[in-house]
Amino acid sequence: MSNRTFTMIKPDATANGHTGAILQMINAAGFRIVAMKMTHLSADKAGAFYAVHKERPFYGELVEFMSRGPITAAILEKENAVEDFRKLIGATNPANADAGTIRKLYATSLGENAVHGSDSNENAAIEGDFFFSKLEQF
Ligand code: GDP
Numbered sequence: 347m348s349n350r351t352f353t354m355i356k357p358d359a360t361a362n363g364h365t366g367a368i369l370q371m372i373n374a375a376g377f378r379i380v381a382m383k384m385t386h387l388s389a390d391k392a393g394a395f396y397a398v399h400k401e402r403p404f405y406g407e408l409v410e411f412m413s414r415g416p417i418t419a420a421i422l423e424k425e426n427a428v429e430d431f432r433k434l435i436g437a438t439n440p441a442n443a444d445a446g447t448i449r450k451l452y453a454t455s456l457g458e459n460a461v462h463g464s465d466s467n468e469n470a471a472i473e474g475d476f477f478f479s480k481l482e483q484f
């Protein structure tokens with residue numbers, strides 16, 4: 347699983363019509379989409395996905411935001427996927443993101459930052475399994 351990562355195109359980028367452009371950047375950077383779906387998380391589901399942040403002051407805002415509208419979830423495959431995808435998306439706060447990164451181009455704020463990218467191989471596998479059965483992972 348070390349060549350796979352998990353991403354979501356978050357509700358802000360979805361509502362702003364950036365899904366196609368972001369998927370294009372993902373493909374152009376050499377990632378192969380091996381699972382993908384558009385869905386709308388309930389507050390319960392969003393809360394469970396971000397349970398690791400439960401004690402953080404922004405948890406409530408994050409759950410509200412992530413359950414506000416549809417998202418696109420996907421599993422991506424590429425050599426060194428986790429690290430390379432974090433480089434492609436840029437820093438959590440778009441103000442600190444490098445030029446040309448997805449967050450620099452499409453995020454609006456620290457909270458509403460357009461895309462998610464797994465931070466480790468272990469979390470990539472857990473997060474992919476959160477959204478996709480084994481039969482849906484190609
Ligand atoms: P990531 O790994 O770059 O996504 O960043 P983190 O794991 O630190 O945070 C998870 C997500 O929580 C971020 O992508 C943001 O959407 C959100 N987030 C992080 N910090 C803040 C904050 O200070 N305020 C709000 N509202 N949301 C935040």
